[in-house]
Structure formats: C-alpha cells, structure tokens
Amino acid sequence: MTIRKGDTAVIIDGVYHQAPALRHKEILAAMGRGVRVIGAASIGALRAAELAPFGMLGVGSVFTAYARGDIDGDDEVAVGQAPDGEWAALSWPLVNLRHVVQLAQLAGLLDGERASALLADLRAVYYPQRTTGAVHAVCRRRGEHEFAGWLAEQRERDPGFGDVKRADALAAVRTALDGWTPRAEARLAPGTWESPYFWQWSNAFACSRIDGRTLFTRDRLLYQQVCGPTFPQTWMAYLTCRSLLPPGGGCGRPLEERLAEITGDLAAHQVFHPTLDLRDETAVSLLLADETREDQQAVARYADALTAARRSRPGFSTAAVRDDLTLRMLLEAWRCPEDRLDEEASARGLVCAARAAQAAKRMVPGFLAEQKEAAHSVR
Structure with a gap:
C-alpha cells in the first residue's frame, strides 16, 4: 500500500x-x-x-x-521478542516498570527511596532479559515481596495493567x-532539513507500477542516462526548464543568461548540477520523455539481475562491483574514447566519469547477464 x-x-x-x-x-x-x-x-x-x-x-x-x-x-x-516472527513482548520496557512503581508508591507499598533503588536494579537488567520472572527475582533480592505480590495480583486481574505503551x-x-x-x-x-541525505533517501523510494510490477524511478532514470541515445538533449531541456521554473516557485531566468554571468567557456551541463527531486512528476516526465516500453522492460530485467546477484552471493554489494566492469559498460554504451568519459557523463547529468561509474554499478549484473545471453545466442 x-x-x-x-x-x-x-x-x-x-x-x-x-x-x-x-x-x-x-x-x-x-x-x-x-x-x-x-x-x-x-x-x-x-x-x-x-x-x-x-x-x-x-x-x-x-x-x-x-x-x-x-x-x-x-x-x-x-522489549525482547521471539525470533520466529511472533510480535508479543517477552520482556518489560522500563517505561512500564516506571509506571507500576509510581502506582505502587501511590498505593503506599513503596516510599521514594525504595522505589528509586528498585527501579535502578530493574534498569540494570539487559532489556531482552527483563522478563516477568527477572522482575520478580529482582524484587525478591531487594526484599520487596509485597510489591511483587501486588504486581502479580494486578496483572492477573488485568494483563494490560501498567502498560503505558499500549x-x-x-x-x-x-x-x-x-x-x-x-x-x-x-x-x-x-x-x-532537506539535505542531500534527505534527497538521497527520498529518491530511493520513488517508484511507479508498470505492467504489474514496481519500477524505481531512479533505476529508470539511470537507464536513460547510461543507455538513452538522446539523453544529453533531454538533460539540456531539463536544465533549461528548471532555470525558467525553479523548484519552490523562485524567480526564473533563461539558462543562457545565468550561464553568461558565470562563464562563457563551459557548457551548461558542466556548470549546473541541480539536485533531482524524483517526487516531482513534472521533472520526471521531462527526464523520461524518451523512455520506451522496451526501456522499461530492460529496467525490469536489470533489477531482476541485481536481485539475483544479491541472493546468489551472500554479502554482495554494488559498491564492491569492479570499476573496470563499470567502465567497460559505460564505454560500450556511450561509444566514446576513454578520455571523453567525463564530458559524456556531464552531458548526461552524471557530473563526471567517477560519479557515473559509482551510480552505474547497480546496472553491471544486468549488463553481464545480457552479454552472457548474447554470447550464448551467437553460439
């Protein structure tokens, strides 16, 4: 949901x-x-x-x-819980123990000094081990038999007695x-509070239901950035639009005007690196303007390949994917000399080759799977 x-x-x-x-x-x-x-x-x-x-x-x-x-x-x-998926609490949280100790004070069973000492001993018990049996053991050790009996009686009458969490x-x-x-x-x-960490987290969960499955927007965008033949033009159109219509309703200005104030030697994509908000439907529509149904199917295959890699290799992490594999994938996708990787990455909104390589590592399992399938088809 x-x-x-x-x-x-x-x-x-x-x-x-x-x-x-x-x-x-x-x-x-x-x-x-x-x-x-x-x-x-x-x-x-x-x-x-x-x-x-x-x-x-x-x-x-x-x-x-x-x-x-x-x-x-x-x-x-x-609180402690059983490892088999049962949700019932097996131990007492301190907030509940604080409450029942306060109720005992009001009932005249404990004075302030004894209540504080008892609560300190209860707190010293490691939280998953703070079971009802452990609570009674602490009470016996401190000689608080009347309190222990009173608590057991109250809990027998009402299992939810003292449960402030509930x-x-x-x-x-x-x-x-x-x-x-x-x-x-x-x-x-x-x-x-909308920091780069916030955007990273927020963007990670932006998704859509397409053909009965969930596709993450960042994966769809990354596929276009890496594999879309016309994405440099799409990125330029996005920069132009964002300059005229800034997020939050700021004052818009032509991109050329902004660029002229900074430098006349660099392209706009080399100067402006805006933070993407993948919750913005207008921005996403513009960035994915050239996405095809085949592209969406490819994104699904790449996602499946990544899932399969994680399942088949315990401890697998995209960060551990070899840099040379990612570099090979980018060179094949962009068909440019290695000394132009920075320029191509920038034109595709990936800032530089190093940033592009890091982002694209999650695509490598899918890339390798496609290469393997292609080689098998040739044989």
Missing part, C-alpha cells in the same frame, strides 16, 4: 538491534511528501520527540517524558481517526 499526500501515518513500534531502526530521514521523506506523521508509545514516541520541530506530532506520556528530558535512553521502550498507542490511533491536521507554524520550513 502506498502512503500518499494527505494520509496520516501512526508510528508506534519497530524492530531494531538485529535490523536498522526506523530512520529519521525516512520519516522526513514521508512528511516531505505531505504525509501527516504521529508518533507514540515506543520508537514512535522517541522519533516524535526528536522530529517535533519538523512537524511530527507526539502523543502520550512516553512522548512527553522524552520531550521533557525525563527519559532519554532507547532501552526505556525496548495506552499511548491507542491514544495515537484515536488522534489520527479524529482527523488531526498539523498547524503550518508548527513545523520548520523544508529548506532547513
């Missing part, structure tokens, strides 16, 4: 430790597309506290504690269903 402009996404929990945690840039990319984002309960609360200045909404007591600085560790919300998650969903809309003044202008 594609999340579109105007949609609301609620971020509650997420996997980390054995996999990369939910990245800030991923959330910023979604908000940059006009998606409203709410965070609560777990990593959603943590990210909301960090990204509130950019327009993310935090909901609930866990978010409030992070935003105030009362808590700051990832382990406050982390309460915050439900509150966040209710907020989304109520139709929350962020105030314009509640977020910083995109210019303050």
Whole structure:
C-alpha cells in the first residue's frame, strides 16, 4: 500500500538491534511528501520527540517524558521478542516498570527511596532479559515481596495493567481517526532539513507500477542516462526548464543568461548540477520523455539481475562491483574514447566519469547477464 499526500501515518513500534531502526530521514521523506506523521508509545514516541520541530506530532506520556528530558535512553521502550516472527513482548520496557512503581508508591507499598533503588536494579537488567520472572527475582533480592505480590495480583486481574505503551498507542490511533491536521507554524520550513541525505533517501523510494510490477524511478532514470541515445538533449531541456521554473516557485531566468554571468567557456551541463527531486512528476516526465516500453522492460530485467546477484552471493554489494566492469559498460554504451568519459557523463547529468561509474554499478549484473545471453545466442 502506498502512503500518499494527505494520509496520516501512526508510528508506534519497530524492530531494531538485529535490523536498522526506523530512520529519521525516512520519516522526513514521508512528511516531505505531505504525509501527516504521529508518533507514540515506543520508537514512535522517541522519533516524535526528536522530529517535533519538523512537524511530527507526539502523543502520550512516553512522548512527553522524552520531550521533557525525563527519559532519554532507547532501552526505556525496548522489549525482547521471539525470533520466529511472533510480535508479543517477552520482556518489560522500563517505561512500564516506571509506571507500576509510581502506582505502587501511590498505593503506599513503596516510599521514594525504595522505589528509586528498585527501579535502578530493574534498569540494570539487559532489556531482552527483563522478563516477568527477572522482575520478580529482582524484587525478591531487594526484599520487596509485597510489591511483587501486588504486581502479580494486578496483572492477573488485568494483563494490560501498567502498560503505558499500549495506552499511548491507542491514544495515537484515536488522534489520527479524529482527523488531526498539523498547524503550518508548527513545523520548520523544508529548506532547513532537506539535505542531500534527505534527497538521497527520498529518491530511493520513488517508484511507479508498470505492467504489474514496481519500477524505481531512479533505476529508470539511470537507464536513460547510461543507455538513452538522446539523453544529453533531454538533460539540456531539463536544465533549461528548471532555470525558467525553479523548484519552490523562485524567480526564473533563461539558462543562457545565468550561464553568461558565470562563464562563457563551459557548457551548461558542466556548470549546473541541480539536485533531482524524483517526487516531482513534472521533472520526471521531462527526464523520461524518451523512455520506451522496451526501456522499461530492460529496467525490469536489470533489477531482476541485481536481485539475483544479491541472493546468489551472500554479502554482495554494488559498491564492491569492479570499476573496470563499470567502465567497460559505460564505454560500450556511450561509444566514446576513454578520455571523453567525463564530458559524456556531464552531458548526461552524471557530473563526471567517477560519479557515473559509482551510480552505474547497480546496472553491471544486468549488463553481464545480457552479454552472457548474447554470447550464448551467437553460439
């Protein structure tokens, strides 16, 4: 399912430790597309506290504690889970333990000093090992038998007792269903956070459904840059259009006029290297103006070849593709002398030969597969 402009996404929990945690840039990319984002309960609360200045909404007591600085560790919300894909928490998050300790204080079972000491011992237990059994063991070691019995009794009556993460998650969903809309003044202008890293992340996920499969826009564009015979003219048309109609509605001027102010010796593609926004449908339409159905089929084949390489070679990385293979592919595609690679790469919006070679490495498995197939056909 594609999340579109105007949609609301609620971020509650997420996997980390054995996999990369939910990245800030991923959330910023979604908000940059006009998606409203709410965070609560777990990593959603943590990210909301960090990204509130950019327009993310935090909901609930866990978010409030992070935003105030009362808590700051990832382990406050982390829980252990079974490795077989079950989502049930096998351990206690600290935020829930803090809450039940506070409730015990209100019930007169613990005073402030004992509560602090107990919570410190509970926090010292490694988060995936902080099971109910471990909690009771800590309580017994500290002599807090009454608290342990009271907690077990409360949990028997209500399995969700003390679960502030669950309460915050439900509150966040209710907020989304109520139709929350962020105030314009509640977020910083995109210019303050739309860095090259943001664009790299955002562009990596731009895609379209074509003939029943997903094709990534950056792969379609790269194919045109490497294989499109007329792409230098397309790139020049894009530079001309962008100069007249800058992103964000800035003041447009003819490209020749801008170029004359800088130099009279270099071509426009050697001077201007604009950052591409592959979410911009107008820009993408212009850049892919000469794309054919055969080109799209080729992009799909190259994507399949890359996937096959990753599956068949554990640890495979496009960064490890040999430079000489990429160079050979570019020389064959562009049919130019090696000393003109920089000029050809620049004319195709790839800046220089070195940058072109890095970008094109993801195409090498497909290039080699095509060469192998061609050689087999000749035999």
